[in-house]
Amino acid sequence: MSTATEPSAGFRNEPILELRRAPVRESLSEALRELDARLPLEVPIWIGGDRVLGEGDRRGGAVGGSFASTDPGAPGRVVAHAGRATEDDAAAAVEAAQHGFREWSARSAAERAQVLRGAAAILRERRLELATLQVRECAKPWPEADGDVCEAIDFLEYYAREAVALDEGRTLVQVAGERNTMRYAPRGVVAVISPWNFPLAIPCGMTAAALAAGNAAVLKPAEQSPGSAGALVEALHAAGVPREALSLLPGYGDVGAALVRDPRVHVIAFTGSSAVGLDIVRASAETPERQGHVKRVVSEMGGKNCVIVDGDADLDDVVPEVVYSAFGYAGQKCSAAARVLVHEAAADTLLERLAGAVRVLDVGQAERFATEVPPVIEREAQERVERYAAMAPPLARSERALPDEGWFCAPTLVADLPDDSPILSDEIFGPLLAVTRVRDVDEACDVIDSLPFALTGGLFSRTPATIERVAARLPVGNLYVNRGITGAMVGRQPFGGNRRSGIGSKAGGPDYLLQFVEPRVVTENTMRHGIPVE
Amino acid sequence: MESQLQEVGRTIHAALPGRSRHPLRALDQRAMELASQDAELRAALFRFVDVTPACRSLDELARHLTGYLEEVDDRPPPIEAAMRMSGTRPGRAALGAAAAAGVRHMAHRFIVGESPKAALKTIRHLWEHGAAVSLDLLGEATVTEAEADRYAGRCMDALETLAAAAPSWPERPVLEADSLGPLPRVNLSVKVSALTPLLRPEAPEVGREDAARRMRPLLARAKELGAHLHIDMESVDTVEATLGLVFELLDDPELRAGPSAGVVIQAYLRESPEQLEQVLGWASRTERQQPLVVRLVKGAYWDHEIVDARQHGWTPPVFEAKRDSDRNFEVLTRRLVEAWPHVRPAIASHNLRSMAHAVAAARELGREDRDVEFQVLRGLGDDLAAALADLGYRVRIYCPVGDLVAGMAYLVRRLLENTANESFLGEQQRGTPIEELLAAP
Numbered sequence: 001m002s003t004a005t006e007p008s009a010g011f012r013n014e015p016i017l018e019l020r021r022a023p024v025r026e027s028l029s030e031a032l033r034e035l036d037a038r039l040p041l042e043v044p045i046w047i048g049g050d051r052v053l054g055e056g057d058r059r060g061g062a063v064g065g066s067f068a069s070t071d072p073g074a075p076g077r078v079v080a081h082a083g084r085a086t087e088d089d090a091a092a093a094v095e096a097a098q099h100g101f102r103e104w105s106a107r108s109a110a111e112r113a114q115v116l117r118g119a120a121a122i123l124r125e126r127r128l129e130l131a132t133l134q135v136r137e138c139a140k141p142w143p144e145a146d147g148d149v150c151e152a153i154d155f156l157e158y159y160a161r162e163a164v165a166l167d168e169g170r171t172l173v174q175v176a177g178e179r180n181t182m183r184y185a186p187r188g189v190v191a192v193i194s195p196w197n198f199p200l201a202i203p204c205g206m207t208a209a210a211l212a213a214g215n216a217a218v219l220k221p222a223e224q225s226p227g228s229a230g231a232l233v234e235a236l237h238a239a240g241v242p243r244e245a246l247s248l249l250p251g252y253g254d255v256g257a258a259l260v261r262d263p264r265v266h267v268i269a270f271t272g273s274s275a276v277g278l279d280i281v282r283a284s285a286e287t288p289e290r291q292g293h294v295k296r297v298v299s300e301m302g303g304k305n306c307v308i309v310d311g312d313a314d315l316d317d318v319v320p321e322v323v324y325s326a327f328g329y330a331g332q333k334c335s336a337a338a339r340v341l342v343h344e345a346a347a348d349t350l351l352e353r354l355a356g357a358v359r360v361l362d363v364g365q366a367e368r369f370a371t372e373v374p375p376v377i378e379r380e381a382q383e384r385v386e387r388y389a390a391m392a393p394p395l396a397r398s399e400r401a402l403p404d405e406g407w408f409c410a411p412t413l414v415a416d417l418p419d420d421s422p423i424l425s426d427e428i429f430g431p432l433l434a435v436t437r438v439r440d441v442d443e444a445c446d447v448i449d450s451l452p453f454a455l456t457g458g459l460f461s462r463t464p465a466t467i468e469r470v471a472a473r474l475p476v477g478n479l480y481v482n483r484g485i486t487g488a489m490v491g492r493q494p495f496g497g498n499r500r501s502g503i504g505s506k507a508g509g510p511d512y513l514l515q516f517v518e519p520r521v522v523t524e525n526t527m528r529h530g531i532p533v534e
Numbered sequence: 535m536e537s538q539l540q541e542v543g544r545t546i547h548a549a550l551p552g553r554s555r556h557p558l559r560a561l562d563q564r565a566m567e568l569a570s571q572d573a574e575l576r577a578a579l580f581r582f583v584d585v586t587p588a589c590r591s592l593d594e595l596a597r598h599l600t601g602y603l604e605e606v607d608d609r610p611p612p613i614e615a616a617m618r619m620s621g622t623r624p625g626r627a628a629l630g631a632a633a634a635a636g637v638r639h640m641a642h643r644f645i646v647g648e649s650p651k652a653a654l655k656t657i658r659h660l661w662e663h664g665a666a667v668s669l670d671l672l673g674e675a676t677v678t679e680a681e682a683d684r685y686a687g688r689c690m691d692a693l694e695t696l697a698a699a700a701p702s703w704p705e706r707p708v709l710e711a712d713s714l715g716p717l718p719r720v721n722l723s724v725k726v727s728a729l730t731p732l733l734r735p736e737a738p739e740v741g742r743e744d745a746a747r748r749m750r751p752l753l754a755r756a757k758e759l760g761a762h763l764h765i766d767m768e769s770v771d772t773v774e775a776t777l778g779l780v781f782e783l784l785d786d787p788e789l790r791a792g793p794s795a796g797v798v799i800q801a802y803l804r805e806s807p808e809q810l811e812q813v814l815g816w817a818s819r820t821e822r823q824q825p826l827v828v829r830l831v832k833g834a835y836w837d838h839e840i841v842d843a844r845q846h847g848w849t850p851p852v853f854e855a856k857r858d859s860d861r862n863f864e865v866l867t868r869r870l871v872e873a874w875p876h877v878r879p880a881i882a883s884h885n886l887r888s889m890a891h892a893v894a895a896a897r898e899l900g901r902e903d904r905d906v907e908f909q910v911l912r913g914l915g916d917d918l919a920a921a922l923a924d925l926g927y928r929v930r931i932y933c934p935v936g937d938l939v940a941g942m943a944y945l946v947r948r949l950l951e952n953t954a955n956e957s958f959l960g961e962q963q964r965g966t967p968i969e970e971l972l973a974a975p
Binding site for chain 2: 015143
């Protein structure tokens with residue numbers, strides 16, 4: 001971008017905790033004990049400045065009720081009680097956002113950036129507590145919970161800087177007698193609909209981008225993780241985002257659908273399942289007479305991510321990296337590895353070593369530092385994973401006894417499935433990895449090319465020409481070479497999928513804010529009485 | 535003390551064998567020099583050495599080699615010639631064969647044999663010439679239980695093989711006793727990371743327990759055979775598990791009477807002084823009969839630690855300036871010598887100054903020369919070992935054993951070390967004057 005300031009100047013990723021140090025681990029365990037003493041948390045609906053939790057808080061006596069988020073590892077433990085937003089709440093929040101937009105967009109980009117960075121400072125201050133919340137609410141193991149908090153901080157810091165740079169506009173061709181400028185203006189009201197698997201980072205990223213660019217936002221977080229979303233909104237409000245410019249609507253799909261339909265919403269930023277994402281794309285295309293704009297949709301959806309293992313790959317690296325990519329957080333990352341396509345020359349050895357590595361995977365509660373595979377998010381997810389796992393004989397499963405309670409699934413490795421097995425095409429979003437043998441890397445590319453998704457991909461090869469060829473050929477949004485395929489870092493690996501995985505925006509990258517602004521070009525005639533006055 | 539140090543250093547330097555004693559060794563050295571002058575070429579050669587074991591044909595070898603060399607901008611004439619060869623299939627076969635032979639030759643310089651049995655001849659030869667060894671079994675990363683079991687089995691086999699052969703070695707009093715008593719002829723180094731697939735930095739206790747399960751029988755057998763078992767240190771991620779494992783197992787009542795055992799302190803770690811105090815504290819409290827051997831090294835995972843820390847935004851756990859490591863090495867050497875007889879110091883270095891400093895520090899503190907052991911790496915410290923042995927010091931050569939595939943990671947690390955511009959060996963090869971080699975860090 002040809003702006004005066006380097007967009008990400010001064011940005012550096014928030015360092016993750018050094019969990020290899022015992023005192024750091026002890027501080028987290030201590031923070032978890034403190035959180036447990038405070039559970040359940042209360043997460044209100046925030047509409048404009050109004051805080052709604054119980055029935056008595058409601059204006060006009062509308063009845064929405066409340067709902068609870070629970071610990072996937074101990075479903076009896078309630079983590080948060082949240083007000084359940086209704087369709088009326090959605091309408092009220094959008095109305096408030098229209099007011100909030102006027103106030104927020106009137107501030108300079110630098111002022112808004114300052115506020116967002118203030119929110120980052122609050123998250124940083126609370127990072128241990130926020131990590132513990134994810135351990136409980138989403139069964140995220142410590143490294144991933146901490147990583148998620150850091151990513152949230154990164155989004156705030158990064159978009160704050162990007163927005164300031166974007167505000168300077170673009171350089172255009174200039175000729176004598178005219179002055180051309182291209183600037184970006186916020187669009188208006190952004191509806192943010194976020195998933196539970198990165199319960200702080202993803203809502204934070206989408207909301208921060210919307211706000212940094214000068215929009216007002218209405219956040220509808222996943223019903224599984226209202227607690228983290230509540231903490232996010234609290235931090236943003238405390239840092240100085242006007243309450244009307246940011247509302248929080250904990251609740252279910254009906255609220256999200258109401259936001260998507262609302263003609264006063266300009267942008268819908270969504271991350272989640274393909275089914276919902278495509279519904280949003282369809283519904284947003286409806287443009288009733290009274291709607292004065294065309295809606296913009298940012299939709300990040302599913303994947304069926306493959307790792308190619310070439311015949312010359314270093315299996316010492318491949319095994320741990322693939323195992324972590326497939327089974328870390330029980331495979332519940334949109335970037336997770338679902339399939340391995342291995343060169344036949346390396347296949348037998350790889351399968352034997354992968355099987356051995358899967359057998360020793362540590363399945364357990366997220367709060368244990370030793371846990372590699374926590375429970376999945378809910379009963380329905382557990383049933384889905386088990387349904388798919390039952391379709392093929394396992395080559396290996398973790399030999400750990402599963403805990404008695406919690407939505408646990410044994411991590412499973414399958415191999416050599418028939419081409420039409422649903423395991424090879426459906427997004428399962430759980431700890432199930434399928435290995436397929438291929439003649440060579442080109443056949444592996446053909447397989448990936450035939451899939452509808454194109455989110456992440458991996459390649460392990462030590463041949464420079466192969467790396468170049470595969471990188472040029474694969475359609476995936478993020479290709480990782482000779483490393484695991486999860487863990488994109490803000491500013492370093494802008495993240496997002498192509499094809500049916502997403503619309504091609506890249507979270508945490510230099511293009512992302514463009515989804516939240518509209519470009520305006522001004523051309524001024526600078527000639528006065530035949531003289532250019534510039 | 536400094537004058538003592540200088541004198542000892544000059545004596546050792548004078549005892550070093552001539553530079554190009556062995557024609558093949560001189561050839562190697564030229565290749566190394568070439569590589570250390572050009573970063574791109576160095577990268578290409580390392581990548582080639584790294585991939586060699588995964589290549590299934592000469593053609594594949596040649597394709598990889600030329601693939602890496604293509605990324606080098608300024609190719610010296612011999613490399614250009616190699617590139618031209620790769621244009622035809624017979625040319626590639628010849629190039630592949632030559633390159634494979636080159637890698638094997640280099641590997642043999644650092645790796646004493648494919649198996650302990652195959653290494654016996656070399657080990658005996660070294661012993662006869664006044665150098666003891668510590669055997670190290672190279673292997674692929676351990677990611678499964680089966681691989682951990684296999685490594686433990688190989689360790690057991692190594693102990694048995696060495697113990698069966700050792701009685702026939704001639705007497706070498708310098709190598710067999712210090713002023714505290716006899717020292718085992720058989721010495722094996724083991725890696726905790728190879729003994730368990732469960733070693734993880736955020737949960738050290740899990741890997742520690744799993745490794746302990748396999749380490750215990752090795753210690754018990756070493757005790758019966760009168761062998762020494764040395765537990766190596768690897769990256770920072772494994773330090774807590776490794777020290778915990780050593781303390782726990784060696785304090786076991788059944789293992790208190792033996793075997794002789796040891797740990798490693800890495801002087802490039804900022805935390806190494808605290809780690810050493812932890813070890814010394816344990817050593818002074820333990821009821822074990824044989825003093826713990828503490829091998830002081832600079833550390834071989836510097837690049838890994840730096841990159842790992844940078845990628846995570848952490849302060850690197852290692853000193854970034856070589857001179858800080860060197861200075862710390864001397865501080866820790868002194869502390870170790872002071873702590874004798876709770877521990878037996880073993881100074882592992884290829885740095886003339888560090889070695890001379892250890893001798894001088896020991897003498898100043900009233901220790902006998904034989905109460906400090908010197909250790910070097912096979913293939914890198916051979917000349918130094920010969921000089922030290924000639925002068926009557928106790929020297930032990932760390933000897934990796936394993937096949938080419940298994941040895942590759944080790945080999946690449948050693949090569950990196952050897953071509954690093956700052957390495958002592960590099961300076962020595964370039965003919966740096968003795969005053970500089972012995973200058974205080």
